Amino acid sequence: MRKIIIILLAASLLWIWQGSVIMAKTNISFWTTETQSERMKTIQLILDTFEALNDDIQVKLVPVDENDLPTQMAAASAAGNIPEVVEMGSELAVAFGSEGIMDFGAHEAVINDIGRGEFFKGALQLTTSPAGQAYALPYHGWVQGIWYRADWFKEAGLAPPNTWYNILKAARHFNNPAKNQYGILIGTKPEGFAEQVFTQFAISNGAQEFDANGNLVFNSDAMRETLEYYKELQKYTPPGPQTWRARDYYLQGKMAMFFYSTYIMDDLSLAEVAKGSLTGENFEGLGGVGFDANLVKNTKMVSSFKNTQDSSYGVIVTLGITKASDSSKTDAAKRLVRYLYEEDAYVTFLHMAPGGMNPVLRSMAQSDKFMNDPKGIFKHYGKDKIAEIIGGLDHLQKFEIVEGKMFPASGEIFAQKIIPQMIYKTIFEGVSSQAAMNEAEAEMIKIINK
């Protein structure tokens, strides 16, 4: 009997020991907003390589839609299982940082390890708190612009859409619903895209959320003017609430202008690639329907436009490390983030969307490895255009930054979609501009006083 007990005891001890060996692998999860399956595959490949190099760490990749991220984080933090590493826009990093979820110390450590001077200043500024702490690490970025049919503009004798006047004039000119053709796409669905487009208009009219002293100055004449202008412009968009997905109408030749990030460079040149394979002898009947091989040549982009001042907008996507109860998890998260900046991993990541994902490290922007993307998209646009776009990341204008100072409440306002709701209400629910702005202002005050 005693023997049996001893054997059982030994066996169970062995079992526990084995378990602890398996347990010794630190499990962390990585939330990414790159939800498309191809991008997921590439990221998984990067993570697999990381795991092969670090066999004490296991990383679980979780895709989360950009628009759902605040909701999912709220739910995860209520349930006590927030991810260790999150890829997200800088606004959200700021919002989560202000809520006390992010680990500033961990971010600082990785930034210092890479070298602070390596990062573009503008990118770093967007992720740095007023007290100088890092909400997250800038990872890649894109610039927003108006993409337009340069051939149509030329034929109609119109100037490029670089001022409020030119934009509205062109939108009116090309809008022809009877022919199922529209002037412009701006965001009107209550989603992040609407705020991204609206912000660029507001700043080009000198309208801000905060002044340099941190007072909320959202409810201003300049802002109301912007909203009125936005409403007017909406008349020349495809019917009903619209978001970035409507860019397809442009690719189909049914729209003259649309707001989009440099992510579209990929789709535009891929349309050409697709045309090559979908027409001709392979699929005679299709005749290239939906694909215009010349679209990439006929498309131009204006990244900065003005009413009373120049305005350029873009987004820095960041990597954030959350506060973990367990220091081994924080350590694993730091190693993962550091690894993602290694040349091979970084370039592989950025090449998922050439044009859309641009490096924030100086050395990487000049690297030949980066310029040589597998789809040859950079060649289409030329080195200068790419350099111009990447350079744009250094001086983005956003509501969070006023005269070089950072206002974190703005990130929270973005996360809660207050401006998109205001736009939707005033366009589709018949609320007057002033009433919608008052309502938005009241919500903003609630956030500031929280």
Added chain:
Amino acid sequence: MVSHPGSLAQQEARFGWKTVAPSLLLIALLIVYPVAYNLYLSFFEVKLSGQNEFVGFNNYIDLLADRAFYDSLTVTVIYVVGSTLGTTLLGLGVASLMNHKFPLRGLVRGLVLLPYIAPLISEVFAWQFIFDPVNGIYNHMTVEVLGISDERVNLIGTPGNALLVVIIFDIWKNFPFAYLMILSRLQSINNDLYEAATLDGANRWQRFWNITLPELRFVVGAIVMLRFIWNINKFDEVFLLAPNVKTLPIYTYFTAFTGTIEQGLAAAIAVVQFLLLIGLIFLYIRRVLKW
């Protein structure tokens, strides 16, 4: 044999409790606890950090003063009444048709069930594609082919139409449920009744009104009640197809998770919805079904 008269009954009762205990436990865990916790939360200002602040009836007072809540209530009533009536009537009509003999009846009966059994998400995408303002077939047909309208519309996106679209979608998706239940009842109605009525000179309409309908009373009653409960609580269909139709569950979701996140207030909305539902069902059972 001396035995206590109650003992057998007591034993049975004990056995009875034992048999239902697992289900009771599950219900307590999965239904009673969340309902109670929701009720509890509705008296707090919920903070994401976990430090909730007791506010008494403030959430309810805020709610009753909120115009958006009444708007949402109105939308819910229109949605529930419209979709319940629609599914039941369409189900009744189709069931009456399918009760007649015709070639390939089996096949048709099966096909009618398709909208009910197909995955919701694929149906929603199909509808969104059909009603796409620029590329959808609906606008293509009405504007270009038939010329009924000279303007392309975003039927799902525009708040004014969206409610109607969501109601029609629900009717289309869920009428097979009503149809299935009514048809099975129809088939069990004794044919003698109809023959006797025919002999008495009753016409088709009189037979339907005086025999079919009274026989269907309870099954239709049950359908209406079930659809009523389901549709007041319906989230997925509405949210996926047109989140701008703010029925109470959608409104609760937006209050809880977007804008200035107010989960205490959202809990209060859920409580009001729950009470409303219980009250209406009680009334319905008493007054309409007379159970």
